[in-house]
Every structure is written in structure tokens, then in C-alpha cells.
Amino acid sequence: MNNNSFVIYIVEDNEWYNKLLVHNLSLNLDYEIHSFFNANDLLEAINNKAPNVVTIDYRLPDMDGDTLLTKIKEINSSIEAIVISEQEDIKIAVGLLKAGAYDYLVKSKEIKERLLNAISQVRRNSNLQNKIKSLQKEVEGKYAFEKSIIGNSTAIKKVFNLIAKATETNITVTVTGETGTGKEVVSKAIHYNSSRKEEPFVAVNMAAIPDELIESELFGYEKGAFTGAASRRKGKFEEAGSGTLFLDEIGEMDINFQAKILRVLQEREVTRIGGNETVKLNCRIIVATNRNLIEDVKEGKFRDDLYYRLFGLPIHLPPLREREKDVLLLSKFFIEKFSKDNQIEPKKLTERAQQKILSYQWPGNIRELKSVVELGLVMSSSDRIDAEDLSLGENDVLPNVLLDEVSLREYNRRIVNHYMSKYDDNTKLVADRLDIGQTTVYRLLKEDKIKNK
Numbered sequence: 001m002n003n004n005s006f007v008i009y010i011v012e013d014n015e016w017y018n019k020l021l022v023h024n025l026s027l028n029l030d031y032e033i034h035s036f037f038n039a040n041d042l043l044e045a046i047n048n049k050a051p052n053v054v055t056i057d058y059r060l061p062d063m064d065g066d067t068l069l070t071k072i073k074e075i076n077s078s079i080e081a082i083v084i085s086e087q088e089d090i091k092i093a094v095g096l097l098k099a100g101a102y103d104y105l106v107k108s109k110e111i112k113e114r115l116l117n118a119i120s121q122v123r124r125n126s127n128l129q130n131k132i133k134s135l136q137k138e139v140e141g142k143y144a145f146e147k148s149i150i151g152n153s154t155a156i157k158k159v160f161n162l163i164a165k166a167t168e169t170n171i172t173v174t175v176t177g178e179t180g181t182g183k184e185v186v187s188k189a190i191h192y193n194s195s196r197k198e199e200p201f202v203a204v205n206m207a208a209i210p211d212e213l214i215e216s217e218l219f220g221y222e223k224g225a226f227t228g229a230a231s232r233r234k235g236k237f238e239e240a241g242s243g244t245l246f247l248d249e250i251g252e253m254d255i256n257f258q259a260k261i262l263r264v265l266q267e268r269e270v271t272r273i274g275g276n277e278t279v280k281l282n283c284r285i286i287v288a289t290n291r292n293l294i295e296d297v298k299e300g301k302f303r304d305d306l307y308y309r310l311f312g313l314p315i316h317l318p319p320l321r322e323r324e325k326d327v328l329l330l331s332k333f334f335i336e337k338f339s340k341d342n343q344i345e346p347k348k349l350t351e352r353a354q355q356k357i358l359s360y361q362w363p364g365n366i367r368e369l370k371s372v373v374e375l376g377l378v379m380s381s382s383d384r385i386d387a388e389d390l391s392l393g394e395n396d397v398l399p400n401v402l403l404d405e406v407s408l409r410e411y412n413r414r415i416v417n418h419y420m421s422k423y424d425d426n427t428k429l430v431a432d433r434l435d436i437g438q439t440t441v442y443r444l445l446k447e448d449k450i451k452n453k
Helices: 015-026 039-048 065-075 090-098 111-142 154-167 183-192 214-219 236-240 255-267 293-298 304-311 326-341 351-359 365-379 398-402 408-422 427-434 438-451
Strands: 006-011 031-036 053-057 080-085 103-106 173-176 201-205 244-248 269-271 278-280 284-289 313-316
Touching (some): 006 015, 006 039, 006 111, 015 031, 015 111, 031 039, 039 065, 053 065, 053 111, 065 080, 080 090, 090 103, 103 111, 154 183, 183 201, 183 244, 183 284, 201 236, 214 255, 236 244, 255 304, 293 304, 326 351, 408 427, 427 438
Parallel strands (some): 006 031, 006 053, 080 103, 201 244
């Protein structure tokens, strides 16, 4: 049996009609057809090799269609069954469809066209399901611990151990660490290695949402709830379903909104803006922050009751400077990935380049390393990446935005864009680093967007 063909089993006790069905379906050369005259022979064949679809004569000499359908689904629930009957009995048809039959066809002049259409639909659905399964395997492989989180250091092995514990339960997880240490990657590794892996992973950057929009973004809203609400919209809590909701930069949440989040987490339900209906929640919560939440609690910037509700299992990601020689493993990984993505030959780091990488403190952590290594790969004019090809430190980068003679306002826009890129669009963190108001950051970003239209 060809593993790439679409396999169809036909069971029909009438010899002439059996040959007719085989002939009609054999016109499609992609179909591999096997026919049977009784239910027991069919079931024996299914036990040996499962087909993609079975056509069932409703009245067979050794078994009725209801019983045969049940037995087929017990053997392999993924096999689609199309029941063919001499009588147009609505009650029987409905019962069979409820029991899992894909379609119910009546023997008539149109049987050829209807059967071909039904099987064509089954095949399209089968191809779609295969693609989904393939993507799921790809995602699961991508986020296997050893593939998504590169390193052999003592510090990262402790992280692996905690991730494994997190995948075994539904406990809330708090991932902490400096910007660029891979908090979202760890969160995805937890999700895609847990029992919820086939459900959605919904990520929300709390720092990137303006305070006035955060409630509608997380809770959703009903049609007409406010100006511009033309239709109902689900919030991120609902979108996550039975999957995982990842709240990044949770420490940037406005103190006034924290009470509403606390209530949602306690009650495990949410009410859309402008609505009265409560929606029950079943999602897992993973939060991440680069802040010291304990200090924020002491300073009154973060509610202590929300902190203890969220805390759960803490996973702290060490900065790259504390991960021994992981920096070289990561460099090699980024070089190979960038080379593969851009269809170029990978290059090796010279001894001097490796020493330069090892001696640097990497304030931007893994995100900074990735950018530096990829740029070094592009800048190298030989088959190796040397120390001179690696541009390290903010002083090598920031002056590039100030090379042209432009207005002070344009300088401001460029600097803000540089810091937004560096700090992963965290407007509050950018505002803190530049010692300006968050409103000013929004204004400069808006001006830049209008200018580049």
C-alpha cells in the first residue's frame, strides 16, 4: 500500500454496485481503492491497515450500518465513514451523523457526483489536519528545552529543572530576569511542553499598551460599549481559552488597574466592557518582569495581594554574563541560524573574537548577542568572524543615529526609536532610561510614524 496515496475502503454486498463504486472512485488516480463484501472482512482489514475513508453499505448481511460505524470508530476514530443506503430515512441519517458518520448518501443517479464530492472534502480536511499536526510537531520541537534554550552552564541547568516542574502542573509561573534574557522563550517552552500545548499561547506586553486601552485589550468589549466599538471583541483572557496567557512586563501595570486584574484571577471569570455576561476562564497564567516586584510592593507601586496571587513558581533567568561559556554556544547557534535563513555559508569565530565575546558584560543579554553576532557575520569579509567585525557596546551603536545634520526633534525621534528597539518596545522603561515622560515617548513615536507614511 502506497503510504502517500489516499486510501479508500468500500464495503458493499451487491457485486454490481460494489464494482460501480470502485470504478467511479478509481477514475481519480490518486485514490487507492480496496473493496469488501461483508463487515467482518472490512474490520479485519482496518485492524491491519487503517484507510483514510470507508464507504459503508447500511444494510450488510452480517452487520447493520450503525453497529459497523461504531466498531470502525472504536478501532480508529480518525477514519471518516460515508454511509450509503437505498432509503432516504432522515431519522437514520441524523442518528448516523451524530454517531460520527461524515455523510449519508442515498443510492440514486447522483451518487457518483455526490460520493466524489464527499470524498474530495474528506481529503481536503485530511490534508489540513496533517498540516496542523506537522506544525504542532514543529512548534513542539522548536520549544523543546534543549533546542529553544541554549546552554550548559550551572545557572541555566537550574532553569531547565524549574521549567520541567512547571510543565507538570498548572501552577502560575513568574519569570524574572533582565531585559533580553529570554523570558518569553522560557514561557513558550513551558506552554508547548505542557498538557495545554495544543491550545493557544497568547502573549501580551503590558508595557506596550496605553493605560486607557489596557482594560479593553485584556477583557474585551461589547458592541456599542464606547465610540468605535462597532462589534463585540474578545479580550486576551478569552482568546487564551484553555491555553496560556503570558503577561510580559507585569510590573509596568498601572496601580489602579491591578485591583481589576486581581479580581479576575480570584474569580476566574471576566466581564467584557459594556456587558453583563461573565465569561469563565480556564487559561494558565505566566507572568514576566525585569523589575524587582518585592521592592515595588514595598514602595507601593505594586499591590501585595496581587503579587502573592501571581507569584506561584518563580523562575529567575540569569544574565548572560553569569552563564559561563554559554555565550559561545549561543553565538554558534545564531551564526548557524542566520546563515541558514539567508542561504549563506556559516563562518567560525576566531580566537580573538571569542575572547572579545567572553570578556564583554552583555548588558542587553541574549538579544544584544544575537544582533552583534549577526552583524559580525555580515561585516566579515573572509570565512571567519574576527574581533574587528564585532561591534560591542552602546557607544558603537547610538552615535549612528546622530550622523546626519538634522533638527533636534529628529534627533529625539531617532534616539527614542533606538531605545524602543533596545528595550523591546517597553515605553515605560524607555521613558525611565531617557528621564522623560511616557507621554513624550508616545508623542515622538506618533510623529515618527506620521513622518514615514
